[in-house]
Amino acid sequence: MSAVESHYFFPPASAYALNRFLFALKSDTAxxxxxVAQPEATMREHGLDDEARAALVAADRDRLxxxxxxxxxxxxxQVRLTMSREPGSFEYF
Amino acid sequence: xxxxxxFALPHTPQLLVRPPTEDRELVLRVHAAxxxxxxxxxxxxxxxxxxIAGDHIExxxxxxxxxxxxxxxxxxxxxxxxxxxAFDVHEPLARAVVEQGxxxxxxxxxxxxxxxxxxxxxxxxxxxxxxxxxxxxxxxxVYLPPQPAPRRCHAWGQALRRILDARPERVALIASGGLSxxxxxxxxxxxxxxxxxxxxxxLAEGRGVDTARLTGEELxxxxxxxxxxxxxxxxxxxxxxxxVLCYEPSWHHGNAVVAWPV
Numbered sequence: 001m002s003a004v005e006s007h008y009f010f011p012p013a014s015a016y017a018l019n020r021f022l023f024a025l026k027s028d029t030a031x032x033x034x035x036v037a038q039p040e041a042t043m044r045e046h047g048l049d050d051e052a053r054a055a056l057v058a059a060d061r062d063r064l065x066x067x068x069x070x071x072x073x074x075x076x077x078q079v080r081l082t083m084s085r086e087p088g089s090f091e092y093f
Numbered sequence: 094x095x096x097x098x099x100f101a102l103p104h105t106p107q108l109l110v111r112p113p114t115e116d117r118e119l120v121l122r123v124h125a126a127x128x129x130x131x132x133x134x135x136x137x138x139x140x141x142x143x144x145i146a147g148d149h150i151e152x153x154x155x156x157x158x159x160x161x162x163x164x165x166x167x168x169x170x171x172x173x174x175x176x177x178x179a180f181d182v183h184e185p186l187a188r189a190v191v192e193q194g195x196x197x198x199x200x201x202x203x204x205x206x207x208x209x210x211x212x213x214x215x216x217x218x219x220x221x222x223x224x225x226x227x228x229x230x231x232x233x234x235v236y237l238p239p240q241p242a243p244r245r246c247h248a249w250g251q252a253l254r255r256i257l258d259a260r261p262e263r264v265a266l267i268a269s270g271g272l273s274x275x276x277x278x279x280x281x282x283x284x285x286x287x288x289x290x291x292x293x294x295x296l297a298e299g300r301g302v303d304t305a306r307l308t309g310e311e312l313x314x315x316x317x318x319x320x321x322x323x324x325x326x327x328x329x330x331x332x333x334x335x336x337v338l339c340y341e342p343s344w345h346h347g348n349a350v351v352a353w354p355v
Contacts, residue, residue, distance in 0.1 A: 006313045007278045010238045011155060023154050027208070061277065071277030072236050073150060083110070083174055091111040092175060093124065093218075 015068025017047040022073035098137035098265035099330045099353040101323050104215040110174050126339035126350035127219035135222035139265035141183040142228045144213050145322045146269035147235030152207030159202030160241040162232035163191045171209030178214040183227035193256045212269045235318045246321045247305035250328020268326035270319030272347035288315040289347040296335035301327035
């Protein structure tokens, strides 16, 4: 099964910094809060290159995945960012 | 002691923390099925709940990607939004599963220090009886390819059952996952609900063993990479006929709650 054919593909080593940052956005509240306040500086601190920073700021899922981002990490990083930015729109059970 | 209860449950976080995109009535119907599982779980009087789940790249990142793992720490803890969870882990059973699993030929990873993923605590949030029971978190890699083959998951479930049957504890097993969904992909809004319905019909006939013949490619195409946790459980429950307590397909996720007589 090649990477382009499966929905969840082997994460290329070239995308490690991007996937590491998405993981932090998803799972590390301090990093997520800092990103919400200062996105550009936070991404630079985590070693994201120009392409990755542009795709992330634009929330361009297709571009992020094309760069090797894990689709699930893109998805849940976005969910957690939305939960941080719009806490009142979620119902806790 | 034989297995005393077996369930498969969804864990999608929208069931716990609902965004406005989700149909509230559908969410509440899944909650009602969870409540029935909670009632049955309490009635089965287990000493421990083994939860077979896939890590959503939460406890394990790309520093280490275990195919099959067991948490053998004292307490398993995680957080989601405002919720904080911590569960006591049944260390004697967890350790026996690792030791005897490895002896049986399954090269399990173990950890005493990973953050608990929502695949574990979302189902437990809704189904953990009072007083709370200790758990054993059992990991199956579902999201980071290459994942374990379905036949391997099924074989591990069979071996797990043999280990549990020789233990003194009364054990309930919960498989957490599924059914069809494609988070983060261009298929997010079009899951394969035909696959789910055919699968549930097959499980209701006691043909769970057929899932061991699925391929990883088939699971990926059907949005059912998480079915590996069910397949592991099916190895443990054998030919028992599944009872489908609910199947609620949302605009992006097939929510299934299933029980097996054991």
